[in-house]
Amino acid sequence: MSKHPVLGLLDHAHIPLAVLRDHFPEDFARLAAYRSFALIRDPFSRFPSSLHERFVQRDRIPLANRASDEVAREVDEVMAQLARLPNGVPITDPGLIHFSRQRDYVYLDGQQVVAEPRTVAEVDGMLEELSDLVGEPILVEARRNRRFRYASSSLMRMQLAVTRRIEKTLPRWIWKPVYVPVKQAFFATGLIQPNRDPPAALPNAPEVDAFVREFYAGDIGLFRKLEAARLARLVNPLPASDKPESNPMG
Structure with a gap:
């Protein structure tokens, strides 16, 4: 995360396509030229994970170790902030970045830019395919996002006391x-x-469910389309000759 002269504080791990095109044209050109992939999650199960990431980003305390009333207040605040955003404008606010619409990373101006969006159920197969293409194994188990809980509150307090001091003292490239x-x-x-x-x-799950259905309607449609295609491939796998052979490096 760093300060951009126009966009302000920017999470460089989460840059929507419109922002990439307008502010990082060389990177966007490479993306358009390469064989590109995206992983799409079920929006309903993604929302709690996004909330977890927001909590951890703020103070390292995971969702599972939060009191129910605190979680409920945070959910209400997040939904209110998201509802106030202008229609059609991709999210870049670091505090809301994990709640971005996934379509903003696949489509641009109604056109599909990322060639091969897939569901997270296909991540292992995708990594095997990429490993074959680049000629070496791609191992990301250590970097996979996963929600977690501390085994005890005392352990959590001790670990956070140490890590917060380190993060305030040392630059990210050293401690990460x-x-x-x-x-x-x-x-x-x-x-x-x-x-x-x-x-x-989540303590206010019915409200969350209704919000997700409206705010992430496009993501729900995309996920269901990809999931249907995945299930169809399980029944009728593509022959090897029909699979893409393009170089992922352009």
């Missing part, structure tokens, strides 16, 4: 490479545990 393997070790030992609670775990 260390943080990732430490977090992996915490998962391996059970000090941090995966949390896969469904959307209904």
